[in-house]
Amino acid sequence: MHYISTRGGMQPLPFSDTILMGLAPDGGLALPEHYPQIGREQLDAWRGLSYAELAFEVIRLFATDIPEADLKDIVSRTYTAEVYGSAEITPVKRLKDGLVILELSNGPTLAFKDMAMQFLGNLFEYVLAKKGEELNIVGATSGDTGSAAEYAMRGKAGINVFMLSPDGLMSPFQRAQMYSLQDENIHNIAIKGMFDDCQDIVKAVQNDHAFKARHKVGTVNSINWARVVAQVVYYFKGYFNATASNDEQVSFCVPSGNFGNVCAGHIARQMGLPVERLIVATNENDVLDEFFRTGVYRPRGTANTWVTSSPSMDISKASNFERFVFDLVGRDAAKVRELWAKVDSGEGFDLSAQLAATREQFGFASGKSTHADRLATIRQVDREDGVVVDTHTADGIKVARDVRRPGETVVCLETALPAKFADTIREALDRDPPRPAGFDGIENLPQRVTVFDADAAAVKDFIEAALA
Numbered sequence: 001m002h003y004i005s006t007r008g009g010m011q012p013l014p015f016s017d018t019i020l021m022g023l024a025p026d027g028g029l030a031l032p033e034h035y036p037q038i039g040r041e042q043l044d045a046w047r048g049l050s051y052a053e054l055a056f057e058v059i060r061l062f063a064t065d066i067p068e069a070d071l072k073d074i075v076s077r078t079y080t081a082e083v084y085g086s087a088e089i090t091p092v093k094r095l096k097d098g099l100v101i102l103e104l105s106n107g108p109t110l111a112f113k114d115m116a117m118q119f120l121g122n123l124f125e126y127v128l129a130k131k132g133e134e135l136n137i138v139g140a141t142s143g144d145t146g147s148a149a150e151y152a153m154r155g156k157a158g159i160n161v162f163m164l165s166p167d168g169l170m171s172p173f174q175r176a177q178m179y180s181l182q183d184e185n186i187h188n189i190a191i192k193g194m195f196d197d198c199q200d201i202v203k204a205v206q207n208d209h210a211f212k213a214r215h216k217v218g219t220v221n222s223i224n225w226a227r228v229v230a231q232v233v234y235y236f237k238g239y240f241n242a243t244a245s246n247d248e249q250v251s252f253c254v255p256s257g258n259f260g261n262v263c264a265g266h267i268a269r270q271m272g273l274p275v276e277r278l279i280v281a282t283n284e285n286d287v288l289d290e291f292f293r294t295g296v297y298r299p300r301g302t303a304n305t306w307v308t309s310s311p312s313m314d315i316s317k318a319s320n321f322e323r324f325v326f327d328l329v330g331r332d333a334a335k336v337r338e339l340w341a342k343v344d345s346g347e348g349f350d351l352s353a354q355l356a357a358t359r360e361q362f363g364f365a366s367g368k369s370t371h372a373d374r375l376a377t378i379r380q381v382d383r384e385d386g387v388v389v390d391t392h393t394a395d396g397i398k399v400a401r402d403v404r405r406p407g408e409t410v411v412c413l414e415t416a417l418p419a420k421f422a423d424t425i426r427e428a429l430d431r432d433p434p435r436p437a438g439f440d441g442i443e444n445l446p447q448r449v450t451v452f453d454a455d456a457a458a459v460k461d462f463i464e465a466a467l468a
């Protein structure tokens, strides 16, 4: 399997090179030349597999240049009960109204990012050792990618992490998870701006080809194909856990911001997983909901991006959306180039002619949730089911309830645990959320972070000095 760019300007590359590369040289995102197709026979064979076995089966279709025995070793070291809290890895629970919650947040940093990031940490270590190379990761986070990446990469030989986060906008718990790490290879940079400013800097660094080559810069954001492919696995597992047979169909409802999570769902569906609909749930930053209602994509600037109580989704320029649009426009890279030239000039674009295809061919639907909605949902799920959900998962549940059709099985992806967002949980329930073991007093630990304006040159100088 080889990888091409959404913008058409990259020689096809094997998996291992793609995952070290970050953004493609033409500024696009890497995608496989085609999606492997899973037939009924294969689905039947996969139904009883453990998470690690399933991860091996799915990922080996994409990581064809990694010897199977090595890949098996990587996934079996990654997906363990010690790391994810139970042998099931991603258990499901059913709410009284029939919604299914797919638990994805039982890893080390209490968010779904651990599902792919723990794999990526082990994969990087393996590939770098094989190639005798080092990697300096420059990433952007709105709260969860950062801590998941830092926990996965801390202390790993040959890897440094430079993580950009929006200054003062993550929850106190999220800040503490990242900024309290004292490992020498972890560098936290707070940017005076929002997540989109951080991501713009990451892309500017990636597009400075000389800097990127000089400092061997890679990424852990969902720009990185390995992140997306590792997320595809839990759509298969979630489907098997939520159904009794492969004759059934399910829909997934996905709290969305940078579009990486639901993009993995899109790929699972393209591979042949029986997915009826992919429901995109946004918070007040509703660029994606607007697109799936109207076909018009209007990414917004920082001034028009709201600070909300589901802060990890405070995103108005969804990086991964480009991968979906590539498929939507019939894999026409010239068209994607034209559309993203508009995005880069702050214009957005109109694909309303393709709106019917987003629904009928690709199964997308969407909805939006507000602060009042998430408080009401957190209260209702606590009252009716005795379960405390986090603010992002609450957005998903709210939207799933709004758009669900009679008889439709909807699996809501749990994207974080409530301990990360205690202020809003207290506002909703008048009590603290449960705090998993090992995090007591984390907010009181000494923190290490450097603050910059949203200035790519200043960030590059910092990286250069740290690596000197």
Ligand SMILES: Cc1ncc(COP(=O)(O)O)c(C=O)c1O
Residues within 6 Å of the ligand: 111, 112, 143, 144, 145, 222, 255, 256, 257, 258, 259, 260, 261, 262, 312, 313, 392, 393, 415, 416
């Ligand atoms: C808790 C949480 N929920 C939802 C999202 C949105 O996921 P995505 O950016 O993949 O759309 C994020 C961030 O990515 C997150 O951290």
Ligand SMILES: N[C@@H](CCOP(=O)(O)O)C(=O)O
Residues within 6 Å of the ligand: 140, 141, 142, 143, 144, 145, 146, 195, 220, 221, 222, 223, 257, 258, 260, 261, 312, 313, 319
């Ligand atoms: N919500 C994310 C934003 C980055 O998303 P990614 O999937 O592209 O890494 C975060 O928590 O940082």
